[in-house]
Amino acid sequence: MGANTSSKSPPFDENEDVTFDHFEILRAIGKGSFGKVCVVQKNDTKKMYAMKYMNKQKCVERNEVRNVFKELQIMQGLEHPFLVNLWYSFQDEEDMFMVVDLLLGGDLRYHLQQNVRFQEGTVKLFICELVLALDYLQSRHIIHRDIKPDNILLDEHAPEMFNSTKPTGYSFAVDWWSLGITAYELLRTRRPYHIRSNTSTNEIAHVFKTATVMYPAAWSTGMVSLIKKLLEPNPEKRFSQLKDIQDFPYLSDVNWDAVLQKRIMPEFIPTKGRLNCDPTFELEEMILESKPLHKKKKRLAKKEKDTSKNNSSQACHLQKHLEMLQRDFIVFNREK
Known part of the structure; x- marks a missing residue:
């Protein structure tokens, strides 16, 4: 997920919905039980964010969809200097995405x-x-x-x-x-x-x-x-x-x-000019991840081609829940 792995995207209409294609993937910085976090840069504004992405199938299998939706619903209504604020939420076939403030100082x-x-x-x-x-x-x-x-x-x-x-x-x-x-x-x-x-x-x-x-x-x-x-x-x-x-x-x-107003300087200031996080997250994404984020576009294109040939191979029960998730997902754009 290095900075040079994403191809340059064409300019986007500011009125269209924000999607995965609007961002350049830079590097992985964290992970949870079914979600991961990476640093991204929005192509048009060049602003940096943290992008949390959660695999849909894993969320369905672990019965976590309701919790994800609840988190999205709550975060849309929050904005505060000392909270990590949500800027965008969107989805594709594989993942749900939450784009939030990027904090470079580490936890x-x-x-x-x-x-x-x-x-x-x-x-x-x-x-x-x-x-x-x-x-x-x-x-x-x-x-x-x-x-x-x-x-x-x-x-x-x-x-x-x-x-x-x-x-x-x-x-x-x-x-x-x-x-x-x-x-x-x-x-x-x-x-x-x-x-x-x-x-x-x-x-x-x-x-x-x-x-x-x-x-x-x-x-x-x-x-x-x-x-x-x-x-x-x-x-x-x-x-x-x-x-x-x-x-x-x-x-x-x-x-x-x-x-x-963040006008008081603390005695401790994190090292500037680098991400203060464990570097193994990036190594795991590059070496161990079976579906790396930076290869998503090619993977989805191939999946669409394969699915058109053999749609019956998908489990009906799982597919039904994935379709419900696709329908009910909450899209959000703080700028609109």
Whole structure:
């Protein structure tokens, strides 16, 4: 998926729908269970984006279509400086696409793995920026439920949070608790609770209620007090409103308008001029992927030719669901 693999496309009519053909594929930067993310450049404006693409057949087989549609529906109505905003959504025979803001600074998990040690001032600013995003989501009645370093992305100056729309029965307070966990891990490079991957849910709940969180003596009393308020086991007593944070003495010096407008420079700035992500994503796409994105046009052309010869080879049940997905998919263009 190198920069030279896509052929130059002719100019497009600005009134036509945005499609896969409107973008040049540059490189892969991430993947999930059934979706991948690559860096793309829009041919007409030359603007860079991140493109998430999800294989339709895998989504149908794993019963994830409803979740994808819900995510699209929610993201269309969101726009905030500290969220990764959706710009376009479209589909082709193989995949569903979501084109969103590109954050070149990498996620906080990547930087922790690179042995970055975040200073308290940086984490304090991150907390302020993230609570503004949480307050915005809360005002839209959205619970994120997946706040963690992996889902906090950096641009050259400030973090943004990718929207998670998994169904949940939790209250808004769960996001603020996760924020406390994230702040602790950024400062200490490990989580406040010792939990293994095979620990049962009952044991985990017991740990959260009974374990004593250790706070290094080097941390300021203000930061410790703030994290304790976020990690309060009782959601009724936990900080879970923007006003709770803004009224807290430790943050009395914060210019919240300046934070929202990204006018405050953090002490940590990601390396510019390169993508801060694991290079193996690109290698896997080039070597291991059976249906690489940069060969999509040739593959679909061949598929159309083969299908016209032998349409009966497709499974009827799967084909029916794919046709329903094709019909119900939500097309979006923020510029229109």
